[in-house]
Amino acid sequence: MHDQVIDPAGHDAPGPACGRPDELRVPLPSPAEITTLGAARAAIDGLDAALAVLLERRAAVAAVVQRLKPVGGFAGRDPGREREIVAAMAERAPSLGPERLARIMAAVIEAGLDAAESP
Ligand SMILES: C=C(O[C@@H]1C=C(C(=O)O)C=C[C@H]1O)C(=O)O
Known part of the structure; x- marks a missing residue:
């Protein structure tokens, strides 16, 4: 369905691939290729892991804007x-x-x- 994903925390759960602390690479699952409930949920878990990283970083940058x-x-x-x-x-x-x-x-x-x- 999508590329191998490397979990930065070393867990088994799907997660975004972080090659460096300042880089996030995320495989984008193709909805048309997903045929089972388990695969769909695994794809969502991977996307949500990336969203969590992005949301936390966005909030940190928005906090900088507030100070400026x-x-x-x-x-x-x-x-x-x-x-x-x-x-x-x-x-x-x-x-x-x-x-x-x-x-x-x-x-x-x-x-x-x-x-x-x-x-
Ligand atoms: C970050 C800012 O402050 C607030 C937060 C924003 C955000 O999180 O994107 C956007 C506009 C403002 O309401 C900004 O003014 O750019």
Whole structure:
């Protein structure tokens, strides 16, 4: 279904391949090639492992932005910037579309701001 995956923590569970601490390589499973429930769940577990790494790193970078902006945190929330982010993501994920991505990214952004304020 997809390439061998190397778990950086050395566990058996599927995980993103991290060749270096600053690099993440993820095999993208092909939905059309998945034919069993177990394979589908294994594919989701691999994707979720990569998402977790990306979400944690995104929150850490968003926390840097909060320290650099004149007004950070929830008080400095920037709806225009958030719309730009969603529009750019909608180009890469057209099947999700801007409305669903806006909901997803609102949750991601709020969780990141929350983590920055209460680490
Ligand atoms: C990171 C920023 O601060 C907030 C958080 C954002 C994010 O997590 O992407 C985007 C806009 C702001 O609401 C920013 O202004 O760029």
